[in-house]
Amino acid sequence: MDSRKLAPLQKQISDLSQQNLKINQKTNLELANLEQDLIFKKLQNKKLAKQMGIKINAIMPKLTMINPNSAKARIHNHLSYKLGQALIENSKSIFGLIRMPYVLSYIKDKHKFEQKVYEEKIKQDPNLALPSLEAYPDYNEALKEKECFTYKLGKAFIKASNNWYRGGVYQIYIQRCA
Numbered sequence: 151m152d153s154r155k156l157a158p159l160q161k162q163i164s165d166l167s168q169q170n171l172k173i174n175q176k177t178n179l180e181l182a183n184l185e186q187d188l189i190f191k192k193l194q195n196k197k198l199a200k201q202m203g204i205k206i207n208a209i210m211p212k213l214t215m216i217n218p219n220s221a222k223a224r225i226h227n228h229l230s231y232k233l234g235q236a237l238i239e240n241s242k243s244i245f246g247l248i249r250m251p252y253v254l255s256y257i258k259d260k261h262k263f264e265q266k267v268y269e270e271k272i273k274q275d276p277n278l279a280l281p282s283l284e285a286y287p288d289y290n291e292a293l294k295e296k297e298c299f300t301y302k303l304g305k306a307f308i309k310a311s312n313n314w315y316r317g318g319v320y321q322i323y324i325q326r327c328a
Contacts, residue, residue, distance in 0.1 A: 220286065220288060221283045221286035221287075221288050221289050221291065221292035222288055222291045222292050222295055224280065224283060224286075224292065225283075225292045225295040225296055225301065226295070228301070228304075229257075229258065229261045229304065229308065230301050230302075230304035230305040230308060231295070231300055231301045231304055232257050232261060232304065233254060233257060233258070233303075233304035233307050233308065234299070234300040234301055234302070234303035234304030234305070234307065235300050235304070236250070236253050236254055236257055237250070237254070237303055237304065237307060238299075238300060238303065240253055254307075
C-alpha cells in the first residue's frame with residue numbers, strides 16, 4: 151500500500167487504541183472505587199450491628215453471585231442442577247444417604263430465598279434484571295449443561311417430589327434401573 155494512504159489509517163488506529171486504553175483505565179478506576187465503597191458500607195453495617203447488639207448474619211443474607219457474562223453459570227444456579235449435584239454427591243456414602251433429605255430441603259429453601267431476594271431487587275431496579283440465556287456468548291455450552299446427567303437428575307427429582315403421593319421417587323428409581 152501507499153504510505154500516504156496508510157498513514158491516516160495508522161493514525162486512526164493509534165487514536166482508537168489510546169481511547170480504548172483511557173476507557174479501560176476509567177472503568178478500572180470506577181470498579182476499584184465501587185469495591186472500596188462496598189467495603190466501607192460493609193464496615194458501616196458491622197459497626198451499626200455491633201452498636202445495636204445484632205448479629206450481622208441475621209440482617210444481611212449472603213447471596214450467591216454468579217458470573218453475569220456466563221450462561222453456563224446461570225444454568226448451574228438453577229434448582230434442578232443444584233439438587234442433581236447434591237443427589238450425586240450424597241449418594242456416595244451411607245452418611246450422605248442419611249443426611250440427603252436435610253441437604254435437599256436446605257438447598258430448596260436457600261434457592262427460594264435467593265429467588266425472593268432477586269425478585270425484590272428487580273422490583274426496586276429493573277435494570278438489574280439478568281438478560282435471557284440466548285443473549286450470552288456461551289449459550290451453546292449452557293444448552294449442553296442442560297442435557298447433562300446432573301441437570302436431568304435434579305429435574306426428575308423435582309418432578310417426582312411433586313408426585314410424591316403417587317410414588318414419584320420410586321418412579322425415578324424404576325426409570326433409572328430400566
